[in-house]
Amino acid sequence: MRFMMIVKASKDSEAGVLPSEKQLAEMGKYNEELVKAGMLLAGEGLQASSKGARVRYSGAKRTVIDGPFTETKELIAGFWLIQAKSKEEAIEWAKRVPFEDGEVEIRQVFELEDFGPSEAVEHHARLREQITKTSAKPKP
């Protein structure tokens, strides 16, 4: 089972304030433990929404709206993607995230098996195989 642990944006992340050396070190240690457990699939930070954009769909029209976006609670600032054996295991790891305050949201990721069999789903399965082959995954 794969889970995404989502970190929401804050005033600091939106202002482009980078984490302190101490926070980076704690995060590095946590990530290392995930790697050792063979669970870490990805871990990324997102730049402030001022560097981002939104695409709005209306009928056939597409409009690009440049950031920043003001509703911090609607924005994400980073995430981990982990592979766990159960929901309980994912909860345990989420509790160990080295944060002093704030919130992390954990969401289960769809696997292709969750969709009914169809030609389009087969197509996605072939694509997934291709990206797994072409991307050099870090070796735990």
Added chain:
Amino acid sequence: MRFMILVKANKDTEAGTMPEEKLIAAMADYHEQLVKAGALLDASGLQPSSKGWRIKYSGGKRSVIDGPFTEAKELVAGYTTIQVKSREEAIEWSKRFPNPIGEGAEAEIEIRQLFELEDFGPSEAIERFRDMGVATKK
């Protein structure tokens, strides 16, 4: 440069309604074009927040709050991460992203640039991230 295309949740995704075959096919076509251009890093859909939870950190305390969460606009339903040469290229790809609700409907996606390790000053902690292969280009 790496970018993340985010699809926000709505009533349907939160209700666990699976996309129609037509939309799944449009998504497969789009992602195939990304693969051919060597731009696709990853893509996934997230299960409804009713299957998720939040951890609240306060001092040394951690509390678990079970989903569902009500504010659909604050929730992510899926994402695609891409590797491109410029922000303009990312905007071009994002404009071609199939309407995540279905063509003709009102919808919005969000595009955000990912941090690279080079964006942080050099430090021992960053070197450890590099060794782990975390937050690095594929």
